[in-house]
Amino acid sequence: MLLVESMSNAKAYSTQSATSPLALATIKRREPTPHDVQIKILFCGVCHTDLHIARNDWKGSTYPVVPGHEIVGHVTGVGAHVKKFKVGDTVGVGCMVDSCRECDNCKEGFEQFCEKGAIFTYNAPDKHLGGMTFGGYSDSVVVDESYVLSIPKNLDLAAAAPLLCAGITTYSPLRHHGVSAGKKVGIVGLGGLGHMGVKLAKAFGAHVVVFTTSSHKTADALRLGADEVVNSKNADEMAKHASSFHFILDTVAAKHDINAYLQLLKRDGTLTQVGVPAEPLDVQVFNLILNRRSFTGSLIGGIAETQEMLDFCGQHNITSDIEIIPIQKINEAYERLLKSDVKYRFVIDMATLQ
Amino acid sequence: MLLVESMSNAKAYSTQSATSPLALATIKRREPTPHDVQIKILFCGVCHTDLHIARNDWKGSTYPVVPGHEIVGHVTGVGAHVKKFKVGDTVGVGCMVDSCRECDNCKEGFEQFCEKGAIFTYNAPDKHLGGMTFGGYSDSVVVDESYVLSIPKNLDLAAAAPLLCAGITTYSPLRHHGVSAGKKVGIVGLGGLGHMGVKLAKAFGAHVVVFTTSSHKTADALRLGADEVVNSKNADEMAKHASSFHFILDTVAAKHDINAYLQLLKRDGTLTQVGVPAEPLDVQVFNLILNRRSFTGSLIGGIAETQEMLDFCGQHNITSDIEIIPIQKINEAYERLLKSDVKYRFVIDMATLQ
Numbered sequence: 001m002l003l004v005e006s007m008s009n010a011k012a013y014s015t016q017s018a019t020s021p022l023a024l025a026t027i028k029r030r031e032p033t034p035h036d037v038q039i040k041i042l043f044c045g046v047c048h049t050d051l052h053i054a055r056n057d058w059k060g061s062t063y064p065v066v067p068g069h070e071i072v073g074h075v076t077g078v079g080a081h082v083k084k085f086k087v088g089d090t091v092g093v094g095c096m097v098d099s100c101r102e103c104d105n106c107k108e109g110f111e112q113f114c115e116k117g118a119i120f121t122y123n124a125p126d127k128h129l130g131g132m133t134f135g136g137y138s139d140s141v142v143v144d145e146s147y148v149l150s151i152p153k154n155l156d157l158a159a160a161a162p163l164l165c166a167g168i169t170t171y172s173p174l175r176h177h178g179v180s181a182g183k184k185v186g187i188v189g190l191g192g193l194g195h196m197g198v199k200l201a202k203a204f205g206a207h208v209v210v211f212t213t214s215s216h217k218t219a220d221a222l223r224l225g226a227d228e229v230v231n232s233k234n235a236d237e238m239a240k241h242a243s244s245f246h247f248i249l250d251t252v253a254a255k256h257d258i259n260a261y262l263q264l265l266k267r268d269g270t271l272t273q274v275g276v277p278a279e280p281l282d283v284q285v286f287n288l289i290l291n292r293r294s295f296t297g298s299l300i301g302g303i304a305e306t307q308e309m310l311d312f313c314g315q316h317n318i319t320s321d322i323e324i325i326p327i328q329k330i331n332e333a334y335e336r337l338l339k340s341d342v343k344y345r346f347v348i349d350m351a352t353l354q
Numbered sequence: 355m356l357l358v359e360s361m362s363n364a365k366a367y368s369t370q371s372a373t374s375p376l377a378l379a380t381i382k383r384r385e386p387t388p389h390d391v392q393i394k395i396l397f398c399g400v401c402h403t404d405l406h407i408a409r410n411d412w413k414g415s416t417y418p419v420v421p422g423h424e425i426v427g428h429v430t431g432v433g434a435h436v437k438k439f440k441v442g443d444t445v446g447v448g449c450m451v452d453s454c455r456e457c458d459n460c461k462e463g464f465e466q467f468c469e470k471g472a473i474f475t476y477n478a479p480d481k482h483l484g485g486m487t488f489g490g491y492s493d494s495v496v497v498d499e500s501y502v503l504s505i506p507k508n509l510d511l512a513a514a515a516p517l518l519c520a521g522i523t524t525y526s527p528l529r530h531h532g533v534s535a536g537k538k539v540g541i542v543g544l545g546g547l548g549h550m551g552v553k554l555a556k557a558f559g560a561h562v563v564v565f566t567t568s569s570h571k572t573a574d575a576l577r578l579g580a581d582e583v584v585n586s587k588n589a590d591e592m593a594k595h596a597s598s599f600h601f602i603l604d605t606v607a608a609k610h611d612i613n614a615y616l617q618l619l620k621r622d623g624t625l626t627q628v629g630v631p632a633e634p635l636d637v638q639v640f641n642l643i644l645n646r647r648s649f650t651g652s653l654i655g656g657i658a659e660t661q662e663m664l665d666f667c668g669q670h671n672i673t674s675d676i677e678i679i680p681i682q683k684i685n686e687a688y689e690r691l692l693k694s695d696v697k698y699r700f701v702i703d704m705a706t707l708q
Contacts, residue, residue, distance in 0.1 A: 105621055113621050113645050115597070176646075243469070259634070267459055267467050270648075273639045280613075280636035285627045288651030291467050292530075294624075295649045297642030 006031040007129065011353050012138035013327050014064040018056035021331040022137070024353075027066060029142050030128045037085050037148045038077035039093065044136035045070025045162040045320070046346035048192065048253065051334050053123050058278075061123055068136025069095045069121040070164040070347075072157050082145045090157065092149040092310065093141060094164035095300050097121050097133060101146075109302040111147075137327065139353050149307050152314025159319035162192065162345040163310060165300065166320060170197040170249060171309040172301035173272040174204060177247045181205030186241075186248035188232070188261060190217045190224075193251035193274055195321060195344040198224045201249070203316045209241070211261070220343070224321075232260065243291060245269055255279040262287040262295060270294040320345045326352035360385040361483065365707050366492035367681050368418040372410035375685045376491070378707075381420060383496050384482045391439050391502045392431035393447065398490035399424025399516040399674070400700035402546065402607065405688050407477050412632075415477055422490025423449040423475040424518040424701075426511050436499045444511065446503040446664065447495060448518035449654050451475050451487060455500075463656040465501075491681065493707050503661050506668025513673035516546065516699040517664060519654065520674060524551040524603060525663040526655035527626040528558060531601045535559030540595075540602035542586070542615060544571045544578075547605035547628055549675055549698040552578045555603070557670045563595070565615070574697070578675075586614065597645060599623055609633045616641040616649060624648040674699045680706035 007028040014025040032038045050067035052058050071093040075085050085091060098119035099111040106114050119125065122135030134141075151160055170193055179185050185206040187197040194210070201208045202225035210221040211232040218229045230237050238260060245264045253275035259282070261271055269291065273281075276297075283295060301309065313319065321344045325333050333346045361382040368379040386392045404421030406412050425447040429439050439445060453460050453468035460468050473479065476489030488495075505514055524547055533539050539560040541551040548564070555562045556579035564575040565586040572583045584591050592614060599618045607629035613636070615625055623645065627635075630651075637649060655663065667673065675698045679687050687700045 110621060110646075267464055273642060276639050276643060280638045282634035283637050283649070284634045285630050285651055288627060288649065289630060289653045290651070292464075292652055293650065295637070295642065296647065297639055297644070298646055299643045 010138050010140045012066045012134060013330055013353070014066040014134070014137070015054045016064050018061065022054065025064065027134050027138065028129055029140055032077050032079040032142055033128070034079040034081040035144050035146070036079045036142050037075055037082060037091065037145050038140065038142050039071070039073040039091055039148070040076045040140055041071055041073040041136055041138055041350045043072045043158045043161040043350060044068040044348045045165065045322075046330070046333055046337065046348060047165050048337060049165075050135075051337055054334070062132045065123055066134035066137050067122055068138070069093070070161045070166070071121070071136035071141060072151055072161045072164070073141075076140070078145075084145050085148060090151045090153065092151050092160070092164050093121060093136065093143050093147065094149065094168060094306055095121055096303070097143045097147050098127070109304045111302050112300050137330065137348065139350060147303060149303070149310055152310060154314055154317065155319055158324055158347045158349065159322050160313070161347050162196070162320035162322065163313055164306070166192045166196045166345060167200075167313060168301040168306045168309050169193055169274050169298070170251075171200050171312070172305055173249060173274065173298035174200055174247070175305075176298070177270050177272065179204045179206050179247055183207065183246040184209065184244055186211055186245050186261070186264065187226070187251065188248060189251040189275065190214070190221055190344075191251060191340060192320070192342070192345045195224055197249045197251060198226050199318050202226075203312070203318060209245070238264070247272070249274060251275045253277055255281065258282070258295070259284045259287050262293055265291060265293045267291040268293075270296055273297045322347045324349050328352065364492050364494045366420045366488060367684055367707070368420045368488070368491070369408045370418050372415065376408065379418065381488050381492065382483055383494055386431050386433040386496055387482070388433040388435040389498050389500070390433045390496050391429055391436055391445065391499050392494065392496050393425070393427040393445055393502070394430045394494055395425055395427040395490055395492055395704045397426045397512045397515040397704060398422040398702045399519065399676075400684070400687055400691065400702065401519050402691060403519075404489075405691055408688070416486045419477055420488035420491055421476055422492070423447070424515045424520070425475070425490035425495060426505055426515045426518070427495075430494070432499075438499050439502060444505045444507065446505045446514070446518050447475060447490065447497050447501065448503065448522060448660055449475055450657070451497045451501050452481070463658045465656050466654050491684065491702065493704060501657060503657070503664055506664060508668055508671065509673055512678055512701045512703065513676050514667070515701050516550070516674035516676065517667055518660070520546045520550045520699060521554075521667060522655040522660045522663050523547055523628050523652070524605075525554050525666070526659055527603060527628065527652035528554055528601070530652070531624050531626065533558045533560050533601055537561065537600040538563065538598055540565055540599050540615070540618065541580070541605065542602060543605040543629065544568070544575055544698075545605060545694060546674070546696075546699045549578055551603045551605060552580050553672050557666070557672060563599070592618070601626070603628060605629045607631055609635065612636070612649070613638045613641050616647055619645060619647045621645040622647075624650055627651045676701045678703050682706060
């Protein structure tokens with residue numbers, strides 16, 4: 001049952017099919033209901049997921065698609081019952097805009113694992129307007145206050161946008177697995193997720209080792225805070241780190257040899273995958289049995305944890321390394337994304353949409 | 355550097371090559387050094403690993419091989435400095451007879467993960483006599499007291515023997531992952547390991563679900579303590595249990611569809627593999643990312659934990675379901691093992707060796 005509500009028009013960049021470019025369109029946004037926050041979008045990060053959904057790589061895309069779930073903006077209106085936000089506040093919206101709020105996962109702060117299915121920021125059923133949710137490649141968005149985050153005042157707003165997905169995706173597993181001073185931590189892959197992983201693991205006090213197959217990334221890894229950089233194609237270099245890591249965060253979304261990394265874990269060490277290869281990874285069980293190693297995954301984070309991450313980033317002045325683009329360059333940016341030609345996150349300046 | 359010591363002869367069943375049957379042989383055992391315990395072996399369980407090593411399935415076997423690491427017997431002699439045991443005590447020896455005792459893993463009670471390599475009960479370098487260690491298919495064995503276990507007096511000695519490997523292999527992960535009342539726990543495979551997993555998980559108070567592809571095992575699973583039995587070939591039956599398990603212990607040593615079980619784990623649930631398929635298992639990363647599931651392994655347990663397990667089994671009167679065989683039937687037993695034709699562990703009555 002849809003709520004009948006008043007709507008207004010918004011500008012957005014949307015795609016009509018898996019093979020169409022993103023282009024200017026007019027979409028509907030609901031007028032704020034009593035618990036809603038209306039946001040003027042200032043910046044929106046460009047996540048690889050945006051491209052996957054726009055191009056139906058994972059199937060299940062419903063068109064038109066308006067991508068974008070790394071949203072930062074100003075509050076321009078609030079519903080009558082909104083308590084946490086007021087007009088003028090700087091806020092963010094991440095990967096989720098709603099969930100059932102009643103299941104164990106929701107009640108325990110894991111809305112991303114909502115047992116009825118979290119309502120993602122785009123390409124998820126929109127219970128207010130019907131059709132699918134539209135994301136942040138737009139001049140505005142209306143979101144229930146429970147799924148809106150506060151952005152610390154000291155952070156650069158454009159560079160803060162990627163925290164809403166890349167930031168929480170790396171923060172959550174690093175925190176959950178106790179990354180801290182005295183721990184040796186690996187980050188596999190130095191892209192949008194990986195570079196945030198380096199910054200956060202370093203801020204948590206860990207000894208950070210970056211694994212990369214691109215030797216030209218070494219200097220940058222060190223600049224971002226890595227203590228060591230290992231060329232993962234060099235078996236000798238890898239062997240020197242055997243059974244020495246407390247934790248490894250693997251951000252690689254392509255099929256790769258996970259056993260080479262599992263072997264680097266100490267007893268009770270954990271490798272968490274946040275990149276999601278479409279093909280299965282081949283796991284030699286012996287590598288798990290030896291040293292009682294764990295292979296696990298992690299998906300963004302809950303709303304409360306996302307706020308905790310933002311507050312931590314505010315305290316430690318952590319943001320993403322970004323390249324700001326006008327929205328008219330989004331299709332070109334997608335092509336560059338496919339070539340990993342970005343350091344390390346594109347962020348759309350939404351003023352260019354006007 | 356080998357210690358020069360006096361030796362005595364012992365009877366054993368050994369194999370001279372990957373394709374030879376096990377046959378009667380005379381082997382050397384050292385005379386007890388000051389910290390050693392000399393044991394008359396009464397019973398020895400038959401673990402699938404015995405067969406793998408005897409037949410060089412995993413490569414690396416050095417012949418002759420005397421298998422056997424589920425040893426129960428009586429102390430017949432002790433070295434001058436032995437404190438924990440005296441002549442006449444009922445003792446056990448499991449998978450290890452030594453380790454470095456100096457590395458972090460040894461010092462923290464994880465001798466099985468000794469960083470210099472645990473000395474396994476057979477087919478490991480014997481620092482006393484040179485050559486390789488000889489296992490429990492023998493009338494006697496000499497072991498450092500630190501690697502000797504006490505067998506609770508109330509347990510049937512033959513049925514207690516499999517606790518030394520099958521028991522600790524299942525006890526350790528069930529305990530480590532907090533299996534207890536209120537937890538829904540799956541046991542995949544109902545063989546030597548699986549049937550111990552059922553008994554132990556039930557003793558810990560969990561709700562126990564057995565997964566099997568052999569419907570004729572249903573009645574036996576229930577008799578052993580299972581609350582439910584699921585035919586893992588039935589997709590509908592499996593789907594009913596989606597995202598509902600706290601923990602799953604997978605004892606299957608052949609390649610199988612691990613994703614079907616990962617999907618059954620709740621948020622933060624863990625699947626621990628104790629069967630070790632030679633081929634890698636294909637893991638769909640999405641199944642780990644969703645619900646933050648863990649895929650992990652476990653290898654026997656440390657010495658202190660093995661004693662804890664034996665004491666627990668003594669308190670709860672838990673032993674293995676066994677079929678006692680004379681040692682002359684060991685080759686036949688191996689053939690039956692390959693067909694899973696045993697409920698649920700062969701145990702050799704070592705009196706038949708005389």
